[in-house]
Amino acid sequence: MGKKRNMILGALLLLAAILAIVILEKQLPPTHIALMVLKKGCIYSLVAVSMNLLNGFTGLFSLGQAGFMLVGAYAYAVLTIPVEARGSVYMYFDGGIINFSVPMLVGLLASGLAALLFAWLIGLPVLRLKSDYLAIATLGFAEIIRAFFQWDKLGVITNGSNMLRKYPTFNSTLFPFIASAICIGIIVLMIHSSYGRAFRAIRDDEVAAEAMGINLAKHKRMSFCVSSFFAGIGGGLLAMYQGSIQAAAFKSAMTYEILLIVVIGGLGSVTGSCIASFLFIASSEWWLRFLDSEMTIGSFKVPFLRAGFRKVVFSVIIMLIVLFARKGIMGDHEFSIDGICRFFRNLGKKKEVKS
Amino acid sequence: MLKVKDLKVNYGGIEAVKGISFEVPEKSIVTLIGANGAGKSTTLRSIVSLVKPASGTIEFMGENITGKDTNEIVAKGITLVPEGRKIFPDLTVLENLKIGAYMRKDNLTDDLNWVYDLFPRLKERHWQPGGTLSGGEQQMLAVARALMSRPKLIMMDEPSLGLAPLIVKGIFDIIKEINRQGVTILLIEQNANMALRTADVGYVMETGSITMTGTGAELLVNEQVRAAYLGK
Numbered sequence: 149m150g151k152k153r154n155m156i157l158g159a160l161l162l163l164a165a166i167l168a169i170v171i172l173e174k175q176l177p178p179t180h181i182a183l184m185v186l187k188k189g190c191i192y193s194l195v196a197v198s199m200n201l202l203n204g205f206t207g208l209f210s211l212g213q214a215g216f217m218l219v220g221a222y223a224y225a226v227l228t229i230p231v232e233a234r235g236s237v238y239m240y241f242d243g244g245i246i247n248f249s250v251p252m253l254v255g256l257l258a259s260g261l262a263a264l265l266f267a268w269l270i271g272l273p274v275l276r277l278k279s280d281y282l283a284i285a286t287l288g289f290a291e292i293i294r295a296f297f298q299w300d301k302l303g304v305i306t307n308g309s310n311m312l313r314k315y316p317t318f319n320s321t322l323f324p325f326i327a328s329a330i331c332i333g334i335i336v337l338m339i340h341s342s343y344g345r346a347f348r349a350i351r352d353d354e355v356a357a358e359a360m361g362i363n364l365a366k367h368k369r370m371s372f373c374v375s376s377f378f379a380g381i382g383g384g385l386l387a388m389y390q391g392s393i394q395a396a397a398f399k400s401a402m403t404y405e406i407l408l409i410v411v412i413g414g415l416g417s418v419t420g421s422c423i424a425s426f427l428f429i430a431s432s433e434w435w436l437r438f439l440d441s442e443m444t445i446g447s448f449k450v451p452f453l454r455a456g457f458r459k460v461v462f463s464v465i466i467m468l469i470v471l472f473a474r475k476g477i478m479g480d481h482e483f484s485i486d487g488i489c490r491f492f493r494n495l496g497k498k499k500e501v502k503s
Numbered sequence: 504m505l506k507v508k509d510l511k512v513n514y515g516g517i518e519a520v521k522g523i524s525f526e527v528p529e530k531s532i533v534t535l536i537g538a539n540g541a542g543k544s545t546t547l548r549s550i551v552s553l554v555k556p557a558s559g560t561i562e563f564m565g566e567n568i569t570g571k572d573t574n575e576i577v578a579k580g581i582t583l584v585p586e587g588r589k590i591f592p593d594l595t596v597l598e599n600l601k602i603g604a605y606m607r608k609d610n611l612t613d614d615l616n617w618v619y620d621l622f623p624r625l626k627e628r629h630w631q632p633g634g635t636l637s638g639g640e641q642q643m644l645a646v647a648r649a650l651m652s653r654p655k656l657i658m659m660d661e662p663s664l665g666l667a668p669l670i671v672k673g674i675f676d677i678i679k680e681i682n683r684q685g686v687t688i689l690l691i692e693q694n695a696n697m698a699l700r701t702a703d704v705g706y707v708m709e710t711g712s713i714t715m716t717g718t719g720a721e722l723l724v725n726e727q728v729r730a731a732y733l734g735k
Binding site: 301356361 | 585
């Protein structure tokens, strides 16, 4: 019964989610914060899952995610700005040197491929490093790439340190939802394939994995490239979400946000990363906003509340998580339909015992 | 089947193996015994290229495999059961076994049944993470995982390390059984008594060189071996 039932329930859940999004979009004004959170949450889910593939499943501690998102975002924007708009976007560079533009989906694919290309190139030297050293090297890559894309000499392609805009974006929340869902689906398939098993074997014990005949260099590079590919697509989606991009925004703080999501969700849990993404985005953009504005109840002025206090509370929450829930929300477990069924069955049993 | 000639290996700046030669005939059990630091593990690790030999040749089934990539050597039919078991603690028992067969892309059902027959305990626990097994069960898993690649030669690095005597006996029974089914075995051990009782041929290693050779039975009664390794 298990598999078939799970497939049906899974499909129903997905349908319910799509339906919920459609209804929300009908009911709420298009700029409502809930919709923004949903969109950004979808994108961050994808990037977090891609980072989890690398950090949680393969055990490679990389901090280059923002760099790959930047590459993806730029690849998308540069390739999809309509020809007639190029003159005004590249106003300091005589309209740039690219005089064609590709459709949206091709651009999105290109954003992944561009990130993959960069990952492949820097993966050759960098993946020989382990743990902290790998983190430092990838972090360095992300910083260099950010400066590189703002270089004046590259302005004819990247528009230097100026904004890229006027490229096609999405309006419906369904677009990032479906795009992310497809990408995450592919990552999940990969994790459950023999490649995924090899990744986890490398994470558990490199020497033993090598002794089993797993080619360490090849598999690490594969994981790195796949992770970067999807981070690139995430970057492309983020560019669409924001409507305009600038290399300066892809700071290492962005990588840390994503790392935070991965850790809060649980290293090695795809569903954990997704849940944590929505929680993180919702709290940072919406639920904790009230902390930033002064509030008076009657004549009593609530202390501490002022611009920036949100960040303080956020940091405290993070410290609490690290101290008391080190494994994150999901640990390395997955949120599954079987799990929910078991939960309800156990709930039923307890009630029977009581009555 | 396996011929090692003048193998020298440097390990961390010292010459860990100083030019040893030995042979493992097909379908036999060969053991290398010796104290800590004699270079036994380094020898095994260099056979599967986990460390690169400084000089010498390693020949497997008439083919020179010196310095080839580990995955190629595994594909040719040599598997190492690493020292200290080194199972994958967060992977389930079944996943551990599947990783063992990573170099093969064909159907695994027969092989799974084969190792489950040898180790019924693993079948009962196939869904558990490897890290939750007891020490003996982890050693069984390490051996079973190595068998999943259908090796012609299986090399075991101290399979009795840290296990209770009764379990050690069980492991050695399994080793004999695997050998009876046609797998050649190269075993290194500090538990010289058990190893020599099981082996057809034994080599004694001391600080990087082979100092004695003989059949298992011969070495068992050899005065020097008895004094140095059997505590008599």
